[in-house]
Amino acid sequence: MDDQASRERRLEQALEVCRPDGLPADDAASAFLAAEMAARPGVAERYRRLQGLDARIAAAMREVPVPGDLAGRLMARLAAERPAREVSRRWLLAGSGLLAAAAGLLVAVWLGLRGGQPLSQQYVLDEAIRSFENSPPELQHWLSDSPPGGFPFSGMLLPGRQVRWQAIADFVGRHGVAYDLSGTEAGRATLFVVAGTVEGLGPAPALQPFTTAGCCASAWQENGLVYVLVVEGDPTAYQSHLRLPTGPIA
Amino acid sequence: MAESPSRVNITNLVADHHRAVYQYAYRLTGSVPEAEDLTQHVFLAAQRNLGKLHKLESARQWLYAILRNRFLKEKQKHWPLPAADLQLDMEDVPDTQLPETAIDREQLQAALNRLPDDSRLVLVMFYFEESSYREIAEQLQLPIGTVMSRLARAKARLRSILFRAEADGRAQPSNGGLASLAK
Known part of the structure; x- marks a missing residue:
């Protein structure tokens, strides 16, 4: 009697945990269940009904509405954590030297991370073009919800039909946001936005951009942010993204 | 074509997996604020440990493992079962x-x-x-x-x-x- 009760208990467990296609043939519970189903048609029918019910529970389990702005808030939180970690790493390096040198280094790092360290115009242009050329479209993951605060789209540009963005972890040593301005017919275009200042840089994109073999670029600064627009193609393609009809304001 | 490990970055992970991670977290916690907190923790931990993710194909399982570990750590005091x-x-x-x-x-x-x-x-x-x-x-x-x-x-x-x-x-x-x- 005890053996029979134990057998039934083992069967109940196997009915619950064995997936029809999820276990190797040598799995003991699956083999036991298969033997019981072959010997007892009622067991097979019960297993079939349980599998059907499991499928419906699984479908309901995956039905969870996701807040629409979740990705944006996650990226903002992730971006906010980065500077603290960089400071920590630099502090560890500086700790092996003299206290005075370490303190000086920390001050320099602090200023740099706050965007107070000046950048050069050519440096940000070169870095933007390099990032643009090294980021093929198939490896980019643009988001369509609200971008993290602090890196707004520039009013100097035409945003196109849909503004898409992604966080950038390390552009000229800073984090920020890249906006995708690519249209369905026009070539690729990306706007990089990071905190900082560039000495002598104007407050609007140039009408005549810096050009390379395959793309055009221009940099400007607004409200403590550096903007760099990189466009695939010639100056005409570049100018199609500008909101201002005339050239540089600076 | 499979993406090489060097192309793995936190932006891609968020874009590809934030929905599934949140849904998993919601089913475990049963509340929107707790699920959001747990999801945020998962991606913060992922950002700190990105170098430990060697295969892009296993990214979701890796994120789920982070999520489970956090959930278990938070809930451990309620165990064992009555x-x-x-x-x-x-x-x-x-x-x-x-x-x-x-x-x-x-x-x-x-x-x-x-x-x-x-x-x-x-x-x-x-x-x-x-x-x-x-x-x-x-x-x-x-x-x-x-x-x-x-x-x-x-x-x-x-x-x-x-x-x-x-x-x-x-x-x-x-x-x-x-x-x-x-x-």
């Missing part, structure tokens, strides 16, 4: 033909919320993650026999709560839900 929950409760397996009715997602969550944390975890791994009991045992580092009994018990208990809720509502105008399964 003895009453250790009884195998199989009588609620319906013996009649089951109609093809959908299960309401909120009713399912209400039932999950009434289960102990460890039962909820194995159920979410079984139904949401589609793990086998062997995989669950491996991930949770538990003996296979323990996982088999825990999973069987949790599934039966989940059905029991779902059916009872439907049966209670049967006196009300029927919505064609799970009550009919328990007849």
